[in-house]
Amino acid sequence: MTPQRINMISLSTADLPRARAFYTTLGWVEAEGGNDKIAFFQLAGQYFSIYDRAALAEDIGQDIPATTTGGVTLAINYDNPQQVDAAYDAAIDAGATDLRRPSEIFWGGYSGNYADPDGHLWEVAHNPFWKFDTEGQIDHG
Structure with a gap:
């Protein structure tokens, strides 16, 4: 049985520095563990990450179209x-x-x-x- 919870939400980004700047401008504090491919933000009870689109595609083993949002x-x-x-x-x-x-x-x-x-x-x-x-x-x- 799958637990009814979400521990992390990851969004792909075409420009990690821009995405980092956007979320930190909103006042979100970046958590430890990030690098030049991913940034983590600790939320109450879970993590949120922004992940370089190419690096995420490599990680999951398939292409991620830029139009997957919406x-x-x-x-x-x-x-x-x-x-x-x-x-x-x-x-x-x-x-x-x-x-x-x-x-x-x-x-x-x-x-x-x-x-x-x-x-x-x-x-x-x-x-x-x-x-x-x-x-x-x-x-x-």
């Missing part, structure tokens, strides 16, 4: 709409592409979308039905 959206949820607006503005200022400015959503939430410099899709959101624990994880209790 089928997955990564999301960060915040405590309120003001934090969503601030996060969205910070991403745009850091070089993200504006896809949809944050606004109220039909089901009662508030969210917006941007693409990082490699085209990976991100959502910044406030879900008024979710509460977070002290580490920023969704409190399921």
Whole structure:
């Protein structure tokens, strides 16, 4: 049986220095273990990495088309709409592409979308039905 968890998410990048700069400009702190092919960022309970596209292709044994983005959206949820607006503005200022400015959503939430410099899709959101624990994880209790 496969455990119901994700320990690391890796995104391919055509330009690792640019991608590193984008995420560190957002305030993310790079974790140890990176090199000129990969950068790691420790999140609450998991890792996020940006991986040089050619190096990742070699690692998994197949080509990775540059157009593989768009089928997955990564999301960060915040405590309120003001934090969503601030996060969205910070991403745009850091070089993200504006896809949809944050606004109220039909089901009662508030969210917006941007693409990082490699085209990976991100959502910044406030879900008024979710509460977070002290580490920023969704409190399921």
